[in-house]
Each structure stands twice: as structure tokens, then as C-alpha cells.
Amino acid sequence: MANDKKMVEQITSMDTDFAQWYTDVVKKAELVDYSGVKGCMIIRPYGYAIWENIQHDLDARFKKLGHENVYMPMFIPESLLQKEKDHVAGFAPECAIVTIGGQNKLSERLIVRPTSETLFCEHYKNIIHSYRDLPKLYNQWCNVVRWEKTTRPFLRTSEFLWQEGHTMHENEEQAREETLNMLKCYEDFYRETLAIPAVTGRKTEKEKFAGAKETYTIEPMMHNGVALQGGTSHYFGDGFARAFDITYTDRENKICYPHQTSWGVSTRMIGAIIMTHGDDNGLILPPKVAPIQVAIIPIAQHKEGVLEKAGEVRDILANNFRVKLDDSDYSTGWKFSQYEMKGVPLRLELGPRDIENNCCVLVSRVTREKKVVSLDNIAEEVEQALAAVHNELYERALNNLSEKMSEARTHEEFLDIAENKPGFIKAMWCGDSECEDQLKDETGGVKSRCIPFVEEKLADTCVCCGKPAKHMVVFGRQY
Amino acid sequence: MANDKKMVEQITSMDTDFAQWYTDVVKKAELVDYSGVKGCMIIRPYGYAIWENIQHDLDARFKKLGHENVYMPMFIPESLLQKEKDHVAGFAPECAIVTIGGQNKLSERLIVRPTSETLFCEHYKNIIHSYRDLPKLYNQWCNVVRWEKTTRPFLRTSEFLWQEGHTMHENEEQAREETLNMLKCYEDFYRETLAIPAVTGRKTEKEKFAGAKETYTIEPMMHNGVALQGGTSHYFGDGFARAFDITYTDRENKICYPHQTSWGVSTRMIGAIIMTHGDDNGLILPPKVAPIQVAIIPIAQHKEGVLEKAGEVRDILANNFRVKLDDSDYSTGWKFSQYEMKGVPLRLELGPRDIENNCCVLVSRVTREKKVVSLDNIAEEVEQALAAVHNELYERALNNLSEKMSEARTHEEFLDIAENKPGFIKAMWCGDSECEDQLKDETGGVKSRCIPFVEEKLADTCVCCGKPAKHMVVFGRQY
Numbered sequence: 001m002a003n004d005k006k007m008v009e010q011i012t013s014m015d016t017d018f019a020q021w022y023t024d025v026v027k028k029a030e031l032v033d034y035s036g037v038k039g040c041m042i043i044r045p046y047g048y049a050i051w052e053n054i055q056h057d058l059d060a061r062f063k064k065l066g067h068e069n070v071y072m073p074m075f076i077p078e079s080l081l082q083k084e085k086d087h088v089a090g091f092a093p094e095c096a097i098v099t100i101g102g103q104n105k106l107s108e109r110l111i112v113r114p115t116s117e118t119l120f121c122e123h124y125k126n127i128i129h130s131y132r133d134l135p136k137l138y139n140q141w142c143n144v145v146r147w148e149k150t151t152r153p154f155l156r157t158s159e160f161l162w163q164e165g166h167t168m169h170e171n172e173e174q175a176r177e178e179t180l181n182m183l184k185c186y187e188d189f190y191r192e193t194l195a196i197p198a199v200t201g202r203k204t205e206k207e208k209f210a211g212a213k214e215t216y217t218i219e220p221m222m223h224n225g226v227a228l229q230g231g232t233s234h235y236f237g238d239g240f241a242r243a244f245d246i247t248y249t250d251r252e253n254k255i256c257y258p259h260q261t262s263w264g265v266s267t268r269m270i271g272a273i274i275m276t277h278g279d280d281n282g283l284i285l286p287p288k289v290a291p292i293q294v295a296i297i298p299i300a301q302h303k304e305g306v307l308e309k310a311g312e313v314r315d316i317l318a319n320n321f322r323v324k325l326d327d328s329d330y331s332t333g334w335k336f337s338q339y340e341m342k343g344v345p346l347r348l349e350l351g352p353r354d355i356e357n358n359c360c361v362l363v364s365r366v367t368r369e370k371k372v373v374s375l376d377n378i379a380e381e382v383e384q385a386l387a388a389v390h391n392e393l394y395e396r397a398l399n400n401l402s403e404k405m406s407e408a409r410t411h412e413e414f415l416d417i418a419e420n421k422p423g424f425i426k427a428m429w430c431g432d433s434e435c436e437d438q439l440k441d442e443t444g445g446v447k448s449r450c451i452p453f454v455e456e457k458l459a460d461t462c463v464c465c466g467k468p469a470k471h472m473v474v475f476g477r478q479y
Numbered sequence: 480m481a482n483d484k485k486m487v488e489q490i491t492s493m494d495t496d497f498a499q500w501y502t503d504v505v506k507k508a509e510l511v512d513y514s515g516v517k518g519c520m521i522i523r524p525y526g527y528a529i530w531e532n533i534q535h536d537l538d539a540r541f542k543k544l545g546h547e548n549v550y551m552p553m554f555i556p557e558s559l560l561q562k563e564k565d566h567v568a569g570f571a572p573e574c575a576i577v578t579i580g581g582q583n584k585l586s587e588r589l590i591v592r593p594t595s596e597t598l599f600c601e602h603y604k605n606i607i608h609s610y611r612d613l614p615k616l617y618n619q620w621c622n623v624v625r626w627e628k629t630t631r632p633f634l635r636t637s638e639f640l641w642q643e644g645h646t647m648h649e650n651e652e653q654a655r656e657e658t659l660n661m662l663k664c665y666e667d668f669y670r671e672t673l674a675i676p677a678v679t680g681r682k683t684e685k686e687k688f689a690g691a692k693e694t695y696t697i698e699p700m701m702h703n704g705v706a707l708q709g710g711t712s713h714y715f716g717d718g719f720a721r722a723f724d725i726t727y728t729d730r731e732n733k734i735c736y737p738h739q740t741s742w743g744v745s746t747r748m749i750g751a752i753i754m755t756h757g758d759d760n761g762l763i764l765p766p767k768v769a770p771i772q773v774a775i776i777p778i779a780q781h782k783e784g785v786l787e788k789a790g791e792v793r794d795i796l797a798n799n800f801r802v803k804l805d806d807s808d809y810s811t812g813w814k815f816s817q818y819e820m821k822g823v824p825l826r827l828e829l830g831p832r833d834i835e836n837n838c839c840v841l842v843s844r845v846t847r848e849k850k851v852v853s854l855d856n857i858a859e860e861v862e863q864a865l866a867a868v869h870n871e872l873y874e875r876a877l878n879n880l881s882e883k884m885s886e887a888r889t890h891e892e893f894l895d896i897a898e899n900k901p902g903f904i905k906a907m908w909c910g911d912s913e914c915e916d917q918l919k920d921e922t923g924g925v926k927s928r929c930i931p932f933v934e935e936k937l938a939d940t941c942v943c944c945g946k947p948a949k950h951m952v953v954f955g956r957q958y
Contacts, residue, residue: 033602036559037589040552042602045617048548069527073519074622074638075575080515093582096554098591100576101637102626110516112577112591123512123521138524143553143622147581158580159553 011341013280018224022152025274029283029342032153039151039158043267046342049291050270051161055141057193057288058163058265061185067137067165072119074142075110080118084243087117090210094146096158112145117211117236117262120166121244124258131170131250134258135178139165154271155228155479162266168258170250172237175259176214179235182263183216186231194269195286195393196220196276197401198230199424199474201450206433209262213237219449219474220397222275225404225422227449227476230272233263271479276397283343284365286393287386294382295339296325299332299351309355313348313378320379321386340365345389346382366392409459411466414475418443424476428469430462439464439475449474490820492759497703501631504753508762508821511632518630518637522746525821528770529749530640534620536672536767537642537744540664546616546644551598553621554589559597563722566596569689573625575637591624596690596715596741599645600723603737610649610729613737614657618644633750634707634958641745647737649729651716654738655693658714661742662695665710673748674765674872675699675755676880677709678903678953680929685912688741692716698928698953699876701754704883704901706928706955709751712742750958755876762822763844765872766865773861774818775804778811778830788834792827792857799858800865819844824868825861845871888938890945893954897922903955907948909941918943918954928953 011028012020026032031047043051059069075098082088091114098110113119124136141163151157165182169175183200190196198220208215212234219227238257241247250256277284287293294317298310307327314325324344326335339347349361360378362371362385373381404423408414417425418439425446429435440447455472462469490507491499505511510526522530538548554577561567570593577589592598603615620642630636644661648654662679669675677699687694691713698706717736720726729735756763766772773796777789786806793804803823805814818826828840839857841850841864852860883902887893896904897918904925908914919926934951941948 033605035552035598036556036601037552037554040554042552042598043550045547045549048550051550052548068524069531070524071522071527071530071640073514073516073521074624075516075519077515095579095581096577096589097579098575099578100574100588102573102575102628103571109579110575119514119521122515126512145553149581161550 011280011282014223014278021278021280022275025278025283026153031270031274031283034153037158039148041153041157041159043161046291047270050273050285050289051267053289053291054193054269055163058189059141061189062139062163062165065137065181065185067139067167070138070140071142072113072116072123072140074113076113076116076118078109078111080122081111083118083121084211084240087211087240091115091146094148096145096147113142114144114146115262115264116140116142116144116164117166117240118244120262121240121246121260124168124241125244125246128168128246128248128258130248134168134170134248135174136168137165137178138167139163152271152479154267154274160267162264164264165262167261168241168246169260170248170256170258172259175237175261176235179214179216179233179261179263182261183218183231183233186218186233186263186265190218190220190230191394193286193288194273194276195288195390195397196230196272197394197398199401199449199452201452201474203232203450204429204433204436204448204473206436207448209234211236211239213239217450219476220272220276221401221404221424221476222272222479223278223400224275225424225476226275227424227478228268228272228275229449229478230269231263231265234261236260236262277393278343281337282341284393285343285345287345287390290343290345291322292324292339292342292344293321293386294323294346294348295335295344296323296348296350297332297335297339298325298327299349299354301327303352305355306350306352310350313350313360313375316379317348317382321382346385348382364389364392366396407458408463411463414439414463415442418446418475424449424474426456426458426472426474427463428457428459428461429471429473430465430467431470432462432465432467435462435464445477446475447478449476449478490759490761493702493757500757500759501754504757504762505632510749510753510762513632516637518627520632520636520638522640525770526749529752529764529768530746532768532770533672533748534642537668538620540668541618541642541644544616544660544664546618546646549617549619550621551592551595551602551619553592555592555595555597557588557590559601560590562597562600563690563719566690566719570594570625573627575624575626592621593623593625594741594743595619595621595623595643596645596719597723599741600719600725600739603647604723604725607647607725607727607737609727612727613647613649614653615647616644616657617646618642631750631958633746633753639746641743643743644741646740647720647725648739649727649735649737651738654716654740655714658693658695658712658740658742661740662697662710662712665697665712665742665744669697669699669709670873672765672767673752673755674767674869674876675709675751676873676877678880678928678931680931680953682711682929683908683912683915683927683952685915686927686929688713690715690718692718696929698955699751699755700880700883700903700955701751701958702757702879703754704903704955705754706903706957707747707751707754708928708957709748710742710744713740715739715741755879756872757822760816761820763872764822764824766824766869769822769824770801771803771818771821771823772800772865773802773825773827774814774823775802775827775829776811776814776818777804777806778828778833780806782831784834785829785831789829792829792839792854795858796861800861825864827861843868843871845875886937887942890942893918893942894921897925897954903928903953905935905937905951905953906942907936907938907940908950908952909944909946910949911941911944911946914941914943924956925954926957928955928957
């Protein structure tokens with residue numbers, strides 16, 4: 001039959017060409033397809049199911065913290081975007097602009113939202129009047145557009161899907177607390193759901209969000225040592241509130257400006273999953289977001305009773321897990337490779353001899369260890385095996401992060417590591433953005449990732465200029 | 480206190496001014512806010528929560544029928560939209576067009592998707608090769624833009640949220656079956672979840688979707704007798720497949736064109752809920768999509784033990800229902816009006832005497848009947864009461880639909896009903912679109928809604944021209 005000829009296609013080895021490996025994985029695991037629209041991707045069912053699982057988990061976390069979902073228009077009138085000057089300066093270069101509507105030239109051009117601070121502020125002005133109206137804890141799931149010259153699926157596309165939280169608070173203290181709480185929410189999600197460890201901290205002045213007073217970031221490290229900005233949380237102070245004239249009457253009957261935050265994560269996280277956990281056999285998905293958690297592969301499925309028993313096991317497991325029984329006529333070897341490539345965390349093999357012994361074989365996608373387990377308590381066995389996969393993935397990623405974390409005490413050491421060792425570099429910094437620029441130029445792209453919450457004192461002086469150091473910074477190349 | 484002064488604001492009576500009643504309800508129940516972007520609305524938390532409940536229910540129905548979710552780009556290159564000539568002719572007048580990206584004039588203009596047939600076809604061309612690749616049963620949840628001159632929240636806005644299913648099949652029979660199955664899926668959803676009855680059937684040639692061979696529609700009737708096109712399902716034949724050169728090798732190794740469908744419902748359904756079920760006290764929400772299903776109002780809440788007991792009842796009910804205990808310091812009367820206005824299906828009153836008697840009072844938002852029930856099996860009582868609200872809503876809407884359904888056997892009768900009696904009109908029709916045009920002109924807007932699946936034979940001749948009749952058509956004014 002035609003199908004038997006079709007083999008699992010080869011994936012380029014990570015060590016040979018990491019970029020090509022990434023492209024092979026996203027295409028061959030059927031996560032995305034390219035579209036005729038420059039810089040925009042098609043998210044295919046297997047990729048979109050990962051996003052749905054991410055949304056489901058994160059949305060529950062947000063709601064538990066008291067947030068409500070809303071939906072704002074996708075268009076921003078140009079004059080509205082211009083109300084906060086730092087903000088418009090940051091986004092103007094990457095805007096897509098609608099100039100024609102209903103066959104007429106528009107009197108005011110409309111920006112396709114690159115982010116929605118300005119729209120939320122316009123709405124907040126209408127609905128915030130008293131301290132009783134605060135806090136406002138709003139979030140939206142939507143698409144945004146930032147025009148990009150060079151694009152890669154999930155990592156950098158002109159259109160992407162994300163969530164953006166926008167909150168308003170009575171005072172600085174509460175807004176700052178929200179900013180940090182949401183960064184923690186992301187950190188927990190990365191660790192507990194995606195099995196991804198990360199460096200977290202505050203962005204330097206140069207790297208923060210356009211219009212923000214502070215930007216906090218979560219920076220996981222990809223398998224090749226390159227950073228991915230995995231999510232950000234911003235404290236705005238009352239800058240936007242002043243620009244948009246949003247005021248409220250406080251508990252002492254005084255007119256005040258509320259304090260604001262915003263925070264977001266995007267489909268980029270799927271890129272982080274691929275590049276943190278994947279290997280030369282393809283994708284490895286953390287169990288909590290895997291569209292298929294267990295692939296049941298019947299062995300010698302033509303033999304009497306095999307498919308029947310496999311069906312029973314599938315039905316038992318389907319109560320608690322996302323499970324797929326593959327009874328197609330592809331060869332067993334092809335099936336093994338296929339589900340490995342698609343990153344299914346656990347394979348369950350079941351053949352005639354297993355059935356005789358009332359057992360089956362569980363195979364971890366991470367360690368490839370085989371474990372014979374009884375069918376009597378298969379649901380518990382699978383639960384434990386999936387938890388083990390999650391932990392194995394996290395430990396492996398944590399080891400990678402530790403191994404590729406270097407310290408530089410001198411300028412020469414910094415340049416040497418930047419050239420010869422992939423990964424992050426901890427180094428002291430004077431606080432001057434010119435030093436960041438110089439280090440970036442000298443290394444061809446190593447930038448400050450963040451100032452971690454807990455700083456070590458590696459030296460007294462800036463690794464670049466030698467002046468007194470103010471902070472320890474984690475540097476690294478980025479996607 | 481400041482809050483005590485705030486009263487539930489008056490809503491214009493339906494009979495006085497239905498349009499103003501609608502506007503009052505959407506604003507005062509805090510479903511939407513107007514934005515500075517012409518024709519675009521802000522969906523506020525209470526409105527968006529209804530949409531989330533709708534999505535959750537429908538998405539499960541789609542998946543149960545084997546559909547998978549995907550995400551296509553929001554931009555369509557102009558040349559792509561033009562590939563199917565009927566389709567582009569239908570949508571060109573209402574497109575929003577991006578002409579600038581990243582500060583440069585684009586070499587090809589991008590249409591903000593009004594619908595995504597063309598994008599799905601471009602993708603299907605890449606992924607459909609063999610009969611083994613069929614059927615493809617894809618759906619996406621997204622925003623679309625159709626430039627509108629006059630807009631009303633939920634009913635007609637330049638941007639709206641919807642789902643669009645796009646499927647490909649081996650042959651006409653399977654595609655036609657899908658088209659009708661999905662209309663049935665919508666009909667079930669309207670009846671079972673929204674408690675809305677409707678007329679369903681096939682659109683006339685004049686009213687069908689741009690590029691479709693057949694369009695099927697679900698047409699609920701609003702309280703004032705006006706129709707709302709509540710959802711459509713289209714059979715395309717192989718027209719798009721030919722235009723996009725999508726072919727597959729069939730079971731006999733022949734090259735064939737697949738047959739296509741699409742189907743969609745939108746945030747418009749929230750407009751249908753408001754105008755089908757609402758009354759002069761405000762919104763009435765069907766229990767299955769109500770963000771709050773039960774509002775617990777403590778009576779004499781300052782008395783010892785009242786709030787404590789109310790909290791216990793809330794905790795019990797929260798296991799199965801979306802419940803809110805309002806222990807704010809607003810007056811009891813204000814709370815009653817507030818939750819009535821917001822359409823909460825069930826009110827639970829609990830005061831000191833109720834607690835002594837181990838009971839509480841349940842009040843239906845529809846009938847306003849009060850029922851004293853024991854606290855011993857409160858979860859069951861609430862479940863029954865909510866089911867009763869659903870049934871009451873459905874029966875009431877069905878009565879409205881029956882009462883406002885007329886039959887016209889002559890031209891004069893048609894014009895008389897159109898002028899004097901709100902609602903739908905059944906009448907015979909020759910099949911000629913000129914008669915549809917004439918009836919619409921003569922009545923100032925009564926159009927054919929659909930040819931129902933079961934036609935009656937009211938007369939032998941067309942109600943307009945007197946020639947032999949081909950079909951019975953349901954006519955009506957529309958939103």
C-alpha cells in the first residue's frame with residue numbers, strides 16, 4: 001500500500017544546523033505551514049492544540065488571581081496611539097496601517113494593534129471614577145501585528161497570538177505588586193506547565209517596554225544557549241493615566257491618577273517549548289500541554305484480541321488523559337518514529353505476550369527507558385510516568401541552563417566567553433547604556449537580558465568601562 | 480454612603496422604543512462600551528463572559544463531530560481574494576485594506592479578512608493530495624472585519640468575533656451532508672443552549688453567500704418580530720477547489736477536485752439572546768451561558784449568622800453552578816433590580832427566618848415566581864429551577880414565533896401584513912429574484928429569509944407575480 005512506503009522524514013541534526021533543525025521540526029511535526037502573506041504563519045491543528053492547552057491553563061491562573069477577560073477593537077486610530085509619546089516612538093516603525101475602508105480613503109488612518117495600552121486607557125477613562133472602581137484587572141486573548149523584516153514561525157512573525165493583561169490600581173504599591181505577581185505567575189507556568197526553568201529579573205532602561213517605568217522579564221535559555229524573551233510584565237506608573245486624563249476620587253475625596261500595569265505572553269512560548277526540550281528525533285512536548293499525552297501502539301495488531309485490548313486500555317486512559325490509539329496499517333517502526341517526532345511524551349506498547357501477562361510497556365520520550373507495568377492500575381502508572389517525563393524535562397533544561405551560565409569578571413573574559421561559549425554571561429555593569437551598546441557591538445549581538453532579582457557581587461567594577469559597578473546583569477544572545 | 484444613592488437606572492420600555500431599549504440594555508447591563516474606532520465595540524467582562532460560555536459549548540460540539548481548530552493569518556493578499564470571482568465581488572465593497580507596513584507602502588495591498596475561504600483554500604492546496612487526506616474538518620475562532628456604515632453593538636459592527644468552519648470532502652454527497660449537519664448543530668445549540676427557537680432552511684439564489692452553491696440559514700425571530708440571520712452553512716461544490724487548483728487522487732487513482740463547505744456564527748448571537756429573551760426590566764440570560772446563574776441576596780445581612788449561612792450555601796452551589804453572593808452594602812431592593820437588569824436567571828433570597836426554617840426563596844427571572852425550598856437539597860432545587868428557566872424562555876420565544884408567523888395568499892394580503900403586523904410571512908414564490916426585489920421595495924425591507932426544509936403549499940401561484948409557484952418562502956424584515 002502507498003502508505004507503507006511513506007517513511008518518517010529525516011530531521012537535520014541540532015549540532016549540524018540548529019536553525020534548520022528548528023525549521024524541520026515545526027514543518028514535519030505539522031505545527032505550522034507557511035502562508036502567502038509575508039511574515040504570517042498558519043498554525044495547524046497540532047500546533048493550535050498546544051496553544052489551546054496553554055490558554056486553558058494560563059486563563060485559569062489569571063482568573064484565580066481575579067482577572068476578567070474583555071475584547072478591545074483591533075484598530076487604533078493614529079491619534080490615539082500618539083497620546084503617549086514614548087509608546088508611539090517604540091511602536092511606529094513596526095505598524096501595519098489601514099488607510100482604506102469600504103472603498104473609501106479613511107479620514108484618519110487606523111493602526112492594526114501592536115499592543116493595546118492606548119485602547120484600554122481610552123476605555124478606563126470611561127469606567128474609572130472612584131476608588132470603588134479599582135482595581136480593574138482586565139486581560140484579553142487576541143491577535144496583534146508588529147511588522148517584521150525577517151520572520152521565523154512562532155519566534156518572530158508579523159502577526160501573532162497572545163494575551164495582554166492591563167490593570168489599573170489605586171497606588172504605586174498595588175500596581176508594583178501586580179507587576180511582580182504576574183511575572184511570578186508566568187514563572188510558575190513555565191516551571192509547572194511547560195517544564196522550562198528561566199532567569200527572571202528587571203530589564204535595563206535601554207531594553208524596557210516603550211512607555212514603561214519598569215519592565216520585568218522571564219528569559220528561558222534555549223538548547224543552543226540563546227535566550228528567548230519569554231514574557232514581560234510592565235509597571236507604568238501614572239504616565240498613561242496622565243496622558244489619557246484618567247482620574248479617580250480616592251478614599252479622602254481627592255482626585256488622583258491610577259497606577260497601571262500590563263503583561264503578556266504569546267505563541268512564542270511554543271517556540272520556547274520546541275527549542276528547550278526538542279532533540280534530534282524531533283519535538284518533545286511537556287505532558288501538560290501535549291495534544292496527545294499517550295500514544296498506544298498495538299504490537300502484532302492483526303493477532304486476535306490485540307486491538308480489542310488496546311481499545312479497552314484507551315477507554316480507561318481517556319477518562320484522565322489525552323490518548324490516541326494508532327490502529328492504522330503503518331508499520332510499528334514507522335509509528336514509533338512518528339510519535340517520537342511529534343513529541344508525544346509517553347508511548348504505550350501492547351502486544352499478544354503483554355496481554356497474556358496482563359501488562360504493557362511504557363516508553364518515556366525523554367529517556368527512552370522502557371518500563372513493563374501491570375494493566376491493573378494502568379491509569380496510575382501512566383500518571384506517574386507522565387509526571388516523570390515532566391520532571392526529566394525540567395531537570396534536563398535546568399542542567400543546560402546551569403552548564404551554559406558563565407561569569408565574566410573582566411572585559412577580555414566577557415569577549416572570550418561571548419565568542420567561544422554559547423549561553424548566558426553574568427557580569428557587573430555600571431548602569432550606563434553606552435556600555436551595553438559597546439558590548440553588543442563587540443560581540444555581534446550579546447545584549448543584557450535582565451538584572452536578576454538576586455544579584456551576586458562578582459566584582460567592583462563594570463565589565464566594560466571599569467567604572468564602579470551598580471548591578472549584576474545577565475547577558476546573552478536572543479531570538 | 481455614596482453608593483446608596485446610586486440607583487438602578489431606568490431602561491426605556493420595549494413598546495416605547497425597541498431600538499432605544501436595546502441600546503439601554505447593552506450599555507446598562509455593561510455588555511459593551513463604545514470605542515473611539517468607528518463601528519468597533521468594546522466587549523466588557525460581563526458581555527465577554529457570555530461569549531466565553533458560548534465558545535466553550537460550541538467548541539465541544541464541533542470537536543465531538545471531529546473538527547479541529549487552526550489559525551490562519553488575518554491578512555489576505557488582494558490577489559488571493561480575487562481568485563474566486565463571485566466571492567471577491569461580494570466582499571470587495573466592505574473591505575478594510577492595509578496599504579502600509581513597517582513605514583513602507585506595500586507592493587501588494589492586504590485585505591483584513593472578512594472571511595477566510597481563500598486562505599483555507601491556499602493551505603488546502605498544500606496539504607490535500609490523496610483521498611486519505613480527506614475529509615479535512617477545520618474551524619477557527621477569530622476576529623473578522625466588514626466595513627459597515629451604520630453599526631449597532633453585536634448586531635452589526637465593522638469588527639466582530641466569530642468561528643468559521645471550512646471543510647473539504649471527497650464528493651458532493653459528503654460535503655452536502657456536512658453542510659446540513661452543521662446547520663443542525665447550530666439549531667441544536669440555539670435550542671438547547673440559548674433557548675431560542677428558529678426557522679431554518681435554504682437561502683434563495685439572491686440571498687446566498689458570495690461564491691456558494693447553496694446557503695442554509697438559521698433565522699430566529701426577535702421579540703419585535705424582526706429576523707436575525709443567526710448562522711449560516713454553505714455548500715460550495717468544487718468552485719473554489721477549481722479556482723485554487725486543489726486536487727486529490729481518489730480511490731480509483733483518478734485526479735479529482737474536493738467538495739467544500741463553510742459555516743459560521745458570531746458575537747451577533749449575543750444580540751439574538753438580548754432581543755429574544757429580554758424584557759422591560761433588562762436582560763434575561765439563558766442559564767447555560769449566563770456568567771452568573773444564581774445571585775444570592777442575603778436579607779437583613781447585618782443579623783447574626785445570615786452572611787455565614789449565605790456563604791455556606793454559596794460554597795455548596797459553587798461546585799456545580801456559576802454563583803455570586805452579593806454581600807455589598809447596597810440595599811436589598813437595589814440588588815434585586817441590579818441582578819434582574821443583568822439577566823441573572825435565578826435569585827436566591829436568604830434571611831434570618833429562612834435560616835430558622837432551614838429554607839430559602841428561589842425567584843425565577845422569567846416568571847418572577849417565588850418558591851420556598853429546603854436547604855437540605857439546595858443543589859438539586861437550583862438545578863431544577865435553572866432547567867425551568869431555560870424551558871420557560873424557550874416556550875415564551877416559541878409562542879412569540881408562532882404568534883408572529885403569518886401566511887399571505889395574495890399580493891394584497893402580503894402588503895397588508897407587511898405594513899400592519901410585525902413578524903414573518905409565509906408565502907408562495909415563483910423562484911424569480913425580481914419578485915423578491917419588488918416585494919422588498921413595496922414593503923420597505925421585507926426580504927426572503929429562507930425556503931424552509933418542510934414547505935407547505937399555501938397556493939398555486941407566486942404571491943407577487945401570479946406565475947406558478949415553485950417554493951414556499953418565509954419572508955421578514957431583518958437586522
